[in-house]
Amino acid sequence: MTLTCCSILILGLSIIVGSGSQEFSVVDLTHELNADTVYWPGNPGFLFTILNRGPTPGGYWYESNKFETSEHGGTHLDAPAHFAEGKWRVHEIPAERLVGYGVVINVIDCVVENPDYRLKYFFLFFFSGFHPDAIDWLIQYRNISMIGVDTPSTDYGQSKTFDTHQRMAKAGIIGLENVNNLDKIPPSGSTIFVGVIKLFDGSGGPVRILALTGRKAEPACNCPLSGRNSGVSLSGCFLVLVVSMLFLSWMI
Template identity: 45%
Template sequence: MDTVLYFSVLLLTAVRPMYSAPRIVDLSHQQDDNAVSWPVNPPYNFTKLHRGFYAPFNIWLENNHIAMPEHMGTHVDAPVHTFKGTWRTHQIPIEKLYGPGVIINVKAKVESNPDYRVSTDDLLKYEEKYGEIPRHSVVIMNSGWTQKYLNNTLVWGTMQLLDSSTFHFPSWHEEAVTWLINKRQVNAIGVDTPSTDYGQSKTLPCHLIMGKNNVVGIENVANLDNIPESGSTIYVPVIKIYDGSGGPARLFGTYDDDPDKTNAASTATSSMFYTCFFIIPLIIKF
């Protein structure tokens, strides 16, 4: 038995399984004075309460105060944001705040039409390429709008920031949102623009449909070109604000850039253990 154990340990230490570490992509803009928010909202406020040596504990100490709207920068719309009686921010089940990442790339269409709305046809074409959108997905429009983020005039598509009738930016069509909810039971729907309804919307139908169905909205998503259109997992860690209608989120996605390597590593590891604990003992016995 000592001989079996010796050879097993020797093989385990000599052959190291090759695990593939996942890629991680930050999908959030930073929160600061420039963070995009509806123009009528109060501004972001960051106040230094203490920054320096703190004699009572003989340490360097920093402590700040922040004040900001819930719906600012990269943030979540809780369903109650637009539909009374649905989930408030602290009530959103944690399992609804992540899912398979589905990135719908409409950048080419937006170039010629800043009022473009993602259609059901766009979703069907995505499925032709990548297969059926998984249930409980986090589906996000990539319009390329993130490149405009630090310029309010470009983000809102107007010089008249206090007149919402002049807004021009892309988003979702209500028929596509309805299809995602009814046909694919998605967890969340997002955009890289300021709203899950396009700039010229007068009635916010996508917000209403998502709210009514307890589907999370995500706005001002960043860095969508850095994550694959299919094959990722996206996490939506919104601050758990009690009684809130939304809140800022450090959105991020993970993916394996070499899935074949992961499968190979898994197979190699299984084979190694099988050899250690089944084949070697048989060889020594006979």
């Protein structure tokens, strides 16, 4: 399998309040869950069984199915418990951690030159995209709640120790992997919603990720990676995406 792009998502705390206006569009950031879904090596794949599909004796149509899937396959969430003992499992993740404003960082040129490219913390100021040191920097200087990528792992492909996973998990940061359509999100002004099965004791699970874009979805500022002493407030900027791609978001 050849991976042509990578992305990282970080979500923060925010609830969008409707105004009655429909001046927005919705972008689905989710891959379809099916027999072709990408799973981490060693994890069982996807199974789908039709239990009922057709007309009934009562004259109405009825469908019912059964599916089986590993937690960590396709577009999915990594709970902190995935790599840190005693941290949140899926059912313990606060709902407000699953919503945040978004900003896109484009690192495609870096990835083309180096498929194992990882974001260094100082590149955050130039909208580039992931190295474990970047996690440390974000934890220290930005209130990050979630990170998402369009590859199978928040760590770079050749990692053996999963340092990024470990640092995120210990800090209570949620991971999203195999995120789709990040190139369809504007550089700033989107709001991201992550729906995950509230799986008791789960270390992860499939998600449906939706991006709300348009004027009504825009945060209060458009500089989420501004310097610490820039004088620009980050209170309204919660999410950063990298095309190829990095996807970040901030908490209040």
